[in-house]
Amino acid sequence: MSTVIKAYWQEWLEAHAEQFSTLNMEKMITKSKELQGDQNEQAKSLILECLAEISETAPDWTYLASKIHLQQMYEAATLNRRASKAYEGLHHLVEILVEEDIYDPNLLSLYSKAEMDELEQAITPERDELFTYIGIKTLGDRYLARSKSGLVYELPQERFMIIAMVLMAHEPNARRLELVKESYWALSHLYMTVATPTLANAGKRYGQLSSCFIDTIDDSLQSIYDSNTDIANLSKHGGGIGVYLGKIRSRGSDIRGFKGVSSGVLPWMKQLNNTAVSVDQLGQRQGAVAVYLDIWHKDIFPFLDSRLNNGDERQRTHDLFTGVSIPDLFMEAVENREDWYLFDPHEVRSVMGFSLEDYYDESRGSGSFRDRYLACVENEQLSKEKVPAIEIMKRIMIGQLETGTPYMFYRDEVNRMNPNSHQGMIYCSNLCTEITQNQSPTTQEEQRVEDGKIITVQSPGDFVVCNLSSINLGRAVPNKVISRLVPIQVRMLDNVIDQNTIPVLQAQLTNQSYRGIGLGTFGWAHLLATKKLAWESDEAVDYANEVYEEISYYTILASSQLAKEKGSYPYFEGSDWETGEFFVKRSFDQDSKFNWNMLQNEVGRNGMRNGYLMAVAPNSSTSLIAGSTASIDPIFKKFYSEEKKDFKIPVTAPDLSPETFWYYKSAYDVDQHASIKQNAARQKYIDQSISFNIYVKNSIKAKELLALHLDAWNSGLKTTYYTRSTSSQGEFDECESCSS
16 A cells, blocks of 8 residues: 555544544554555555444545545556656557557547647646545546556546547637637536536547437337337447337237237337347446337326336336326326326327327417317227226326336427427437427338349438536536536537437437537535525525526527527527527516526527527436536435445535535435425426436325326426335436436
């Protein structure tokens, strides 16, 4: 064990001696002396054993452990790179890892040695001291570039610099290094994080940079199998996928006039389930796929049962996540204890001449969807099943308490607030329920032989791509950097669109057409605690309004200014951005400190670089790296252990102190109606949606859970994510791809 590490440990013990009068300090001092003869891994194990005992009394132990871990990384990297000190020789590092086939060789042609030397001078090693132990451990184990034999080469600040270099590589030469340094400033201060695929893959030879995707499957064998191939390719490259199944005919429907022969959506779900299991994400984790179905589809009951732990295993798809697409009319029927009708989408198209899923209610209480739904109910030629709406809702809630799903997708509200409704329809969300963008299926038009080759011609649909990053509220808001941070963050996200290579061409085309991004946030619980605001207070709701108004204002402004510089996204004309309807629909406060009228005029003049702007993802792993709390969620516990297959590390809530202690309240003790009220306040400013979990105790009554869902819908929430029950803790698979 190095003398530097021993010095860190002894210094910390002596500084905290008074705090531990009730603990066995003699035992701890003895253990620290034992470290002198140990190798690094043995030493680390002993240190963690000691620190686990004192984590609740002295939460800052994590920074000592982080310093020790960093020192080990510095020593290893210095040795492997044959350097004289850590963070020496950025250009040499790039050369080594290009030679190792880890880095993309284009880095050496994009940046000269002189430019890399200048950027090396901007690297600030002292910012490594911002990392908690679990943060640096997660970053080091999963994201930093190593040799193929696993040797440490890249260090944390270099990962941030490489990301900045990649994302700004094609900016004009006159400003490029300045923009790289500004991006590095944002990342290295932990004011923001990029999405997991960008964090892991930027600058490397393999893997793409976008987080999640949404596919729409048409009602044809060709579309079903083509989509399965696309989903496999995206999963292989590290993407999570949402899939809309609502156009596929139901069980018992006809095929080419032969009645009763269709087997419905479940066999295709089984196929997707097998793909999710067999095609993993870059060898790191099982593929992640969420499937969505309309609440009026005749297969809704077997769909809702597909993840249950009992019943016929031939009808189960345990490795898929499920979501239901719900119109206002259904929630009204639940509220009023009315009947609900189920239809076959293929029969609706054949008999009625329209697709029911292609409509939504333009206003609360009236609109195109309910008019066509009622026309289907009244048409005697159309077969239908009548079910009490509350019975379907009961099945939804049973599934949620047992498995956490289905997710809830409130389709009318989503489409009413869609700034690009002039170009299409939104049928469902993604794997983590925060992305809402236009969708349509890709169809094969023809296949022919030409010069001995088979030529396939497809009409590309809107295959949604999510490009994510998140503001660390716990650091960025107290440091008052939002107005500086957001413009560089929007530019970074916009550049992901051009830098990325997506293995599904229709997704690449959609990405270029809408240039959709998802700027989000994490650290809300952290921020409330440091501001000493109680979660269940009106002040917390008001503060959510204040914080998200500021972020939204600067995000829209940044995209508009970027459009002035680089041009608007292709579908800007006719959008709610261009017409000003985006601002009208949201009725922004005219007495606000932000001049929304001026911004509306600026958008009209300059255009918008991005058709979609904001989305709040779950970001559990990246919030750990940044030393804050996940997304907009309350914490689980003030003290817990982060467990992976090869380690167990005690973790405390960030900035835990006698002053903040009482402001950290467990998610399961928080009034969920208060969380819904906060989320409704922030949803007003977010053009897409929010990964919003509902936390309930396993003793919750059905009417209480129903009241939460009705409250969420009535409050204008667009989606809800997991329903997390205390009986199912630890069983939820976090959306790593969407972590940002």
